[in-house]
Amino acid sequence: MDNLKGISSFVKAVEEGSIAAGARRLGISAAAASQNIARLEQQLGVRLLIRTTRSLALTESGQLYYQRVQSVMEELDDAQAELHEMAGEPRGKLRIASSAAFGRNVLAPLVAAFAIRYPKLKIELVLADHYVDHIREEIDLSIRFSQQLEAGLVARRIARVPLRFCASPAYLAQHGTPHDPDELIHHQCLVLRVPFDGRLLGWRFVRNGLRFEALLNDTLICNDIDTLANMAAAGAGIARIGAFVADRLIADGLLVSLFEPLEGKVPNAEIEPLEFYACYRDRQATTGKLRLLIDFLVAHIPAPWQA
Structure with missing residues (x-):
């Protein structure tokens, strides 16, 4: 001893x-x-x-x-934490990583509620748009959208978030309203450059069961989705934005959502949703507190987005 x-x-x-x-x-x-x-x-x-x-x-x-x-002491700490979890009081550290926009707008209030429910946990939320290394950065759980998934991580889908193609009323009044993705090539498009690999994120649609990417006139590029939304609201063009960012601006009248199905009409192209996953290293790495967190997120993601 x-x-x-x-x-x-x-x-x-x-x-x-x-x-x-x-x-x-x-x-x-x-x-x-x-x-x-x-x-x-x-x-x-x-x-x-x-x-x-x-x-x-x-x-x-x-x-x-x-x-x-x-590593031996970490195993002992984990064993002690598991015993406490069996008694209904999880404790220890949890380090969670997420993209900045999803973390700021969706994950933060959920993590806050989880921390209130389990006050003996020490939780760190890392908002990072760069590539996250679970081992080097000691990340227990990362929240990733489908294009960020990688081999070697276990991934559980937690949300299917609608994407909105949006522009300001002023932009549409000046340049017209596109009704088909093929028209985007004739508009000012505000495109996200994915921070972790530097590529431009394509705008995907589904037509007759087939996926395709629309041709874009990418006149403005940024690596932050909240900033793209604000520039779209300022009249700079059309942006592709997750509902967790766009819906508030639409409700305030700052943006108008495009390509939405009209009453009695089927859209000629559907907007492919953005899927988010809870990712961790391997099944042996799942502690009781990590399973609690994942189950909590799955249960408390806004109902329309639940997977």
Whole structure:
């Protein structure tokens, strides 16, 4: 047991950058943590840490030992968290990544509600439009749309969000209203450049059961969907925007939704929805708290968008 105290004090000191900070994480005094580490070094017969008044550094032996025991301590923490979850009180850390627009407009209030329900969890929400590496960035769960899926991740679909093709009333009054995707080539199109791979995101439709991408006159390009929506509302052209961003602007009269089915008429091309997935590394990585989070998101995504 003393050896375990020493390992825990050592690992937390390295993670937090000082013995005092590591001790706070463990809920013990800095003196007690320092004694635990000293006893561990004595038992191992090597020096693990180089201590100064301003910094903490690993010796070569300390680096090797830390690499070996860190995963062991994480397994122990996970085992303890699982036991607490069985008792109905999940705890521990959850790190969630999402694209900025979906995270800001949809995910943030859901994560806030989840945190209120399970107050012993320590949750971090990372809004990032770059490619997210689950291992390097220690991400437990990432929310991705279908074009971001990659091999090696388990993906569970959580939402099918309608896409709106929108323009301001002023733009449509000046340039006319397109009624068919083939007309987009004659309009000012505001197109998203996907931040994580740099490509332009095509505008997909379905006609007679076949998918196709419309030809575009991409006069304005941006890597942020909220910004594209604001530029469309300012009259710059037509933008393809998720309903979680567009619907509020449509309701306020700032944008008009195009290619919508008219009463009694079937549209000649359907708009393919944007599908979102909850992604994690592998089935062995699913802790109880992660399963709780995914089930919560599936249950609380707005009803019209539920998968």
